[in-house]
Amino acid sequence: MRRVYLDHGATTPVHPEVIEAMVACMRDHFGNPSSVHSFGREAKKLLEDARSNVAKLIGARPEEIIFTSGGTEADNLAIFGVARAMRKKGNHIITSAVEHHAVLDACLALKKEGFEITVLPVDEYGMVKIEDLKAALRPETILVTIMHANNEVGTIQPIKEITRIVKEHGAIMHTDAVQTAGKIPVDVNELGVDLLSASSHKIYGPKGVGCLYIRKGTKMFPLTHGGGQERKRRPGTENLPGIVGFGKAAEIMTRDLPEETSRMTKLRNRLIEGFTAIPEVKLNGHPTDRLPINVNVSIRYIEGESLLLMLDMKGIAGSSGSACTSGSLDPSHVLLAMGIPHEIAHGSLRLTLGRDNSEADIDYVLQVVPEIIERLRAMSPLYDRKEAQACTPIK
Amino acid sequence: MYTDKVMDHFMNPRNVGEIEKPSGVGEVGNPTCGDIMRIYIDVEDDIIKDVKFKTFGCGAAIATSSICTELVIGKSIDEALKLTNEAVAEALDGLPPQKMHCSNLAADALHKAIADYKAKQEAK
Ligand SMILES: Cc1ncc(COP(=O)(O)O)c(C=O)c1O
Ligand code: FES
Numbered sequence: 164m165r166r167v168y169l170d171h172g173a174t175t176p177v178h179p180e181v182i183e184a185m186v187a188c189m190r191d192h193f194g195n196p197s198s199v200h201s202f203g204r205e206a207k208k209l210l211e212d213a214r215s216n217v218a219k220l221i222g223a224r225p226e227e228i229i230f231t232s233g234g235t236e237a238d239n240l241a242i243f244g245v246a247r248a249m250r251k252k253g254n255h256i257i258t259s260a261v262e263h264h265a266v267l268d269a270c271l272a273l274k275k276e277g278f279e280i281t282v283l284p285v286d287e288y289g290m291v292k293i294e295d296l297k298a299a300l301r302p303e304t305i306l307v308t309i310m311h312a313n314n315e316v317g318t319i320q321p322i323k324e325i326t327r328i329v330k331e332h333g334a335i336m337h338t339d340a341v342q343t344a345g346k347i348p349v350d351v352n353e354l355g356v357d358l359l360s361a362s363s364h365k366i367y368g369p370k371g372v373g374c375l376y377i378r379k380g381t382k383m384f385p386l387t388h389g390g391g392q393e394r395k396r397r398p399g400t401e402n403l404p405g406i407v408g409f410g411k412a413a414e415i416m417t418r419d420l421p422e423e424t425s426r427m428t429k430l431r432n433r434l435i436e437g438f439t440a441i442p443e444v445k446l447n448g449h450p451t452d453r454l455p456i457n458v459n460v461s462i463r464y465i466e467g468e469s470l471l472l473m474l475d476m477k478g479i480a481g482s483s484g485s486a487c488t489s490g491s492l493d494p495s496h497v498l499l500a501m502g503i504p505h506e507i508a509h510g511s512l513r514l515t516l517g518r519d520n521s522e523a524d525i526d527y528v529l530q531v532v533p534e535i536i537e538r539l540r541a542m543s544p545l546y547d548r549k550e551a552q553a554c555t556p557i558k
Numbered sequence: 559m560y561t562d563k564v565m566d567h568f569m570n571p572r573n574v575g576e577i578e579k580p581s582g583v584g585e586v587g588n589p590t591c592g593d594i595m596r597i598y599i600d601v602e603d604d605i606i607k608d609v610k611f612k613t614f615g616c617g618a619a620i621a622t623s624s625i626c627t628e629l630v631i632g633k634s635i636d637e638a639l640k641l642t643n644e645a646v647a648e649a650l651d652g653l654p655p656q657k658m659h660c661s662n663l664a665a666d667a668l669h670k671a672i673a674d675y676k677a678k679q680e681a682k
Contacts (some may be wrong), residue, residue, distance in 0.1 A: 466593060468616035472560075472568060486591040487616035490656060494592075505592050542574050542620065544585065544596040544612035 166478040167524045171365070171456055172314055172342065172515030173482060177408070178367035184411040185369065185404045196401055197392065206403055213410025217374055220413040221340070221359060222350035229375045229393045230406050234341035234362030237375040238265040238308075240397065241337045241358040244383035245306045246273050249335070253303030257334075259283045259291050259320075260500035261313050266339055267496075270308070283309075288449040289318035289501050296325060300332045310339040311349070311359075315484060315497040315513060316448030317457025319343070326355040335381060341365055341373070345416035346456060347424060357381045363405065367518065368412030372405035419518075427455035427516050430525055434458045434514060437529040441536060447498060447511060456516040459484075461498075461507045464546035465539040470512055473535045479528055484511040506545070560617060561651040567621035572628050575610040582678065584670025588663055593619050597627075597667040601675050604635045611667070618653050618660040625649050626664035635672055641665050 194202030337358035345366035362373035389398035443463040467483025484495025494508040540546040581601035593615030600608040609627040
């Protein structure tokens, strides 16, 4: 059976060149980067080469990159690190309703410690409104954390504009770029942000490694204490094989970005056109300010988990914001924040493209999907054929 | 995560559809996740001759609906009323713990359809 992986937003296959670099690191350079001897120096060189490659991916200087155990830790380090360091200046933090849980739950934890958190609403496309941000800023606002692009619906936030306003106000700006670094051009100086999180496993690197970009001069405290590694901001002997893999992945992404972005965009648009041609299927997220790899649609009258199971039987891997697929049995907080009713969030399907996808994969998906939708709708008590009509095309 | 039996009933659900002139209809919504199930029964001399269902829900919800219809066709009303959620889940070789609530749909909808049938009988 044909197998089509369309869940690259969850994780990506590790690139063969990345595997090779990691194996070589473990086999030939086991040294501790902090050691003085040649073994240590060789390891240190690998560490710093990786740091340069990751820095280059986001237009940063190598000394501004702190390696972490992934996007989640980078988000936590940014948020707790700034909150702890700036507490004397203020106790107010601004975030948005569509953030990843790594950000939302970190903010929630700070709330329990006495910080005040403002969660900005979003519009129907999942976009933060500039007026809302302006209205939320207070003298005691120390940090604003808003994601670059959303992992579920792919909406890209106007981070450059947001950052300008935040910086004018004198607060620190963090962005979670886990879904963008390596997928669209990301430049920390162009964006102007102080802190930026990235993750390796979303860009064909290994899992369990990521980084936080920290602009020189940004005040923050470490979360853990120990040795002097990573400028004391993230002590502990480095996960060198992981970091080397991340570095290699960053190098490949930098090299292939323009070509892959336009290829992904074409495939994405074909999928969106194909899906929205089916009656009562609606695109979620912004039609144009959108990750090139992201397709998210709501298919009325059917439930996401049963759709995923049927797709899986046909070899197609996707994900859903349905309540039935979440451990908590709550539908996606992102779709709800966008004002999408519970029952429509229920029938949401996210397909996220990657390097391994081809035009033939899209042909296959568009061939099997209508049949599956028809089957599930025929089983649905909510579906009444007579009422079904083509949804309005997306402008 | 699902047993082979759940997947079989999910992929090949038995008795999907509607009954044109049903003896009773029962519809329930799942308060936990918002899913919906509707069951139609055809009863003759207090024996369930036919059952059909329509379900908007997860794999477990569809599979429990399907097996529930199989379990009660040919049974008397009284026997059918004894069908429990646990029995439905058991007949599928079990459900994952977070999916146990889905099995409530099927038995509840069936009991509602029977109540509907009884109410109609009394009205006659
Ligand atoms: C937007 C966003 N932030 C953070 C994370 C967490 O990254 P990691 O899995 O590397 O901890 C993810 C991944 O799911 C993500 O999509
Ligand atoms: S019916 Fe929603 S989780 Fe099963």
